[in-house]
Amino acid sequence: MADKVLMKGNEAIAEAAILAGCRHYFGYPITPQTEIAAYMAKRMPKIGGTFLQAESEIAAINMVYGVSSAGKRVMTSSSSPGISLKGEGLSYLAGADLPALVVNVQRGGPGLGGIQPSQSDYFQATRGGGHGDYRMIVLAPASVQEMADLTVKGFELADTYRMTAMILADGTMGQMMEPVDLELTVTPPPAKPWAATGTGMKRPHNIINSLSLVPEELEELNFARYRRYAQIEEKETRWEEYRMEDADVCVAAFGIAARVSKNAVNEARKMGIRAGLIRPITLWPFPKVPFAKAAGQVKEIISVELSMGQMIEDVRLASGCRVPVTLCNRAGGMIPTPEQVLDAIKRAAENGGAAQ
Amino acid sequence: MTTRYLFAGFGGQGILFAGKFAAYKGLMEDRQVSWLPSYGPEMRGGTASCSVIVSDEPVGSPIVSHPDVLIAMNLPSFDKYEQAVVPGGRIFLDSTLVERPPVRSDVTVTAIPATQLASENGIPTLANMIIMGSVLKAMGEFGEDGVLAALKKVVSAKHADMLDANLKALKLGAEY
Numbered sequence: 001m002a003d004k005v006l007m008k009g010n011e012a013i014a015e016a017a018i019l020a021g022c023r024h025y026f027g028y029p030i031t032p033q034t035e036i037a038a039y040m041a042k043r044m045p046k047i048g049g050t051f052l053q054a055e056s057e058i059a060a061i062n063m064v065y066g067v068s069s070a071g072k073r074v075m076t077s078s079s080s081p082g083i084s085l086k087g088e089g090l091s092y093l094a095g096a097d098l099p100a101l102v103v104n105v106q107r108g109g110p111g112l113g114g115i116q117p118s119q120s121d122y123f124q125a126t127r128g129g130g131h132g133d134y135r136m137i138v139l140a141p142a143s144v145q146e147m148a149d150l151t152v153k154g155f156e157l158a159d160t161y162r163m164t165a166m167i168l169a170d171g172t173m174g175q176m177m178e179p180v181d182l183e184l185t186v187t188p189p190p191a192k193p194w195a196a197t198g199t200g201m202k203r204p205h206n207i208i209n210s211l212s213l214v215p216e217e218l219e220e221l222n223f224a225r226y227r228r229y230a231q232i233e234e235k236e237t238r239w240e241e242y243r244m245e246d247a248d249v250c251v252a253a254f255g256i257a258a259r260v261s262k263n264a265v266n267e268a269r270k271m272g273i274r275a276g277l278i279r280p281i282t283l284w285p286f287p288k289v290p291f292a293k294a295a296g297q298v299k300e301i302i303s304v305e306l307s308m309g310q311m312i313e314d315v316r317l318a319s320g321c322r323v324p325v326t327l328c329n330r331a332g333g334m335i336p337t338p339e340q341v342l343d344a345i346k347r348a349a350e351n352g353g354a355a356q
Numbered sequence: 357m358t359t360r361y362l363f364a365g366f367g368g369q370g371i372l373f374a375g376k377f378a379a380y381k382g383l384m385e386d387r388q389v390s391w392l393p394s395y396g397p398e399m400r401g402g403t404a405s406c407s408v409i410v411s412d413e414p415v416g417s418p419i420v421s422h423p424d425v426l427i428a429m430n431l432p433s434f435d436k437y438e439q440a441v442v443p444g445g446r447i448f449l450d451s452t453l454v455e456r457p458p459v460r461s462d463v464t465v466t467a468i469p470a471t472q473l474a475s476e477n478g479i480p481t482l483a484n485m486i487i488m489g490s491v492l493k494a495m496g497e498f499g500e501d502g503v504l505a506a507l508k509k510v511v512s513a514k515h516a517d518m519l520d521a522n523l524k525a526l527k528l529g530a531e532y
Contacts, residue, residue: 006376
């Protein structure tokens with residue numbers, strides 16, 4: 001473990017992005033993700049990269065659009081209110097089928113909200129954020145190591161499927177330090193024959209555009225995009241199951257909520273309660289398979305979230321309403337305690353399956 | 357074994373640094389660690405705190421709400437967290453700044469005038485490491501090799517001249 005270093009989650013994202021070959025970062029400062037920009041500001045000039053603090057979040061996401069059009073790995077990062085500002089750009093990236101990595105280190109909302117950790121941008125991340133029919137691949141790290149690993153994965157998925165991958169973290173994940181191993185395996189970017197890199201007078205112009213005024217053509221673009229999404233759902237869904245083999249109470253949680261829930265599951269097991277955890281790693285595509293399976297096995301599923309209950313809707317859909325799904329939450333920058341989750345598990349173990 | 361530390365004091369007392377040192381010491385010993393700071397406007401001149409977990413198992417929640425070990429470097433922190441310590445836990449106080457006796461009788465309290473010792477010994481900024489020396493000693497973890505290895509990780513190359521001062525502070529605390 002001698003080669004392990006302690007790093008903040010935000011720094012791990014930045015370093016992993018550089019290792020993944022990202023040489024263009026555009027952003028605008030906002031707590032609690034500022035260390036990403038600070039790290040890039042320090043490192044990019046030394047390795048021939050570009051760090052640019054844009055005049056706004058909107059400018060930054062449009063610079064991402066530009067660099068991505070030229071076929072380069074590129075990223076931006078922000079926190080909740082800043083991501084809302086990027087909404088238009090996210091939709092345009094989707095409309096132009098451009099790969100990009102966007103990081104959201106969430107804080108409490110709505111509005112300017114607060115600066116403490118939150119998961120209340122789940123809907124925004126998994127349902128769009130911008131207008132139109134589109135998806136983003138949404139990755140939810142639950143450790144500093146995963147902040148690094150999923151950043152690399154995010155670039156690769158974005159390139160493979162020509163779309164935005166989002167790292168959906170929170171203030172805790174961004175600020176905490178843990179050991180991280182940066183011997184990461186990176187797949188170089190694929191060839192990008194569609195990129196606007198100059199024709200060399202040898203081929204027709206590549207046009208990067210999200211405007212399509214003929215409805216039949218625009219419909220076909222949407223159909224084609226959703227055929228790709230179907231492939232992603234089939235191939236790229238990721239999750240972790242923890243002590244689910246014989247569980248009769250299931251906790252559903254991602255990111256920091258999953259860390260807290262793991263403590264509660266372990267405590268419950270010590271008390272003889274058969275609790276388990278399903279931790280989605282991709283929030284889109286959502287891991288339907290383990291929840292469908294859990295629905296036939298457990299008495300109750302408890303969705304633990306730092307929000308008023310957003311992922312719970314996907315848990316209900318995935319479990320087909322065959323089992324009660326209840327919410328255990330804090331909001332506004334507060335974090336559920338393991339004790340709160342344990343209480344919910346105990347209640348479910350006693351009268352699970354009964355009316356909520 | 358899992359030890360949950362909570363470090364608390366004024367911004368500027370080196371609370372986050374002391375926590376980072378504790379985390380690195382765990383890492384050097386091949387243990388699982390996490391370090392989580394409080395962050396936000398309160399850090400500028402107000403109170404600072406950080407949660408550190410050192411464990412032989414993977415760390416679950418990095419948030420320490422009930423510490424096994426509380427390091428309280430000022431009165432507001434002691435007032436705020438004294439009741440949070442687990443029964444049978446330990447509290448380390450900077451008694452230069454915490455003038456009241458503890459209320460709890462079910463925990464082990466070590467009071468050390470760290471700020472005073474720091475200024476008397478010409479290392480006025482290292483009260484945090486004096487108190488850390490006391491912590492390591494009390495917990496039977498003051499092995500000089502591990503301490504030095506961890507120090508080398510947290511004292512940046514730019515401030516390498518501060519290594520000896522940090523070591524001196526740790527020893528002062530351990531021998532008090």
